[in-house]
Amino acid sequence: MTSTSSAISPAHIGMWRPSPAARILGAAFSLFFAAVAVVAIAGAIAHADISMIWDALLFSAIAAAVGCYVGRAAIRVTPDAVIISNPFRTRTIAFSSIAAVSPGYYGVTITTRDGAAYTAMAIQKTNLSRWQGRRTRADEVTDAVCSAAGLRAPSGHRSQADH
Structure with missing residues (x-):
């Protein structure tokens, strides 16, 4: 069932969860990709380039996926x-x-x-x-x-x- x-x-x-080292590394990757997403959004706003929003969405999705793995x-x-x-x-x-x-x-x-x-x-x-x-x-x-x-x-x- x-x-x-x-x-x-x-x-x-x-x-059992992922090892502490894996969780720390995963959190660091997640924060990195979240930061890149913020920079991409800032670049899109500063340069009025809507195509950079797609980059931000991609990096946000990667950050969320890695965060879900280490958190759940x-x-x-x-x-x-x-x-x-x-x-x-x-x-x-x-x-x-x-x-x-x-x-x-x-x-x-x-x-x-x-x-x-x-x-x-x-x-x-x-x-x-x-x-x-x-x-x-x-x-x-x-x-x-x-x-x-x-x-x-x-x-x-x-x-x-x-x-």
């Missing part, structure tokens, strides 16, 4: 479900409908029993980490979701007990 409710349960088993991206494990908050959508997935969980380059992917796949963009596993067999925060999230849903960790996934 999935839904797009934005209500978040206060009873978390665990919550999260994955929460509650007593009865996983809540995936991506920049523009929140999904709640009941443990009973989870078939598989795997860490990956784009995030932690949760596949449901009906075949739908949902990716939590907050935590990614780099290809380099995968090739070197290193554990990352994405592996911790995968372990937590698998444990809460009563699943085994995916094959090729090194659990905490493997160390």
Whole structure:
């Protein structure tokens, strides 16, 4: 069962967001693009050049997208479900409908029993980490979701007990 409710349960088993470094860098990029948008608007007004407004809109959209990512991206494990908050959508997935969980380059992917796949963009596993067999925060999230849903960790996934 999935839904797009934005209500978040206060009873978390665990919550993961992008790393502090990623959030700081994302906020800096967002502020930079917002500043460029303001300069483009000022240039459009000063030079009476309406075409610069399109530049301002583009930079504003980039600033908003980056800001949404660093501000909203999260994955929460509650007593009865996983809540995936991506920049523009929140999904709640009941443990009973989870078939598989795997860490990956784009995030932690949760596949449901009906075949739908949902990716939590907050935590990614780099290809380099995968090739070197290193554990990352994405592996911790995968372990937590698998444990809460009563699943085994995916094959090729090194659990905490493997160390």
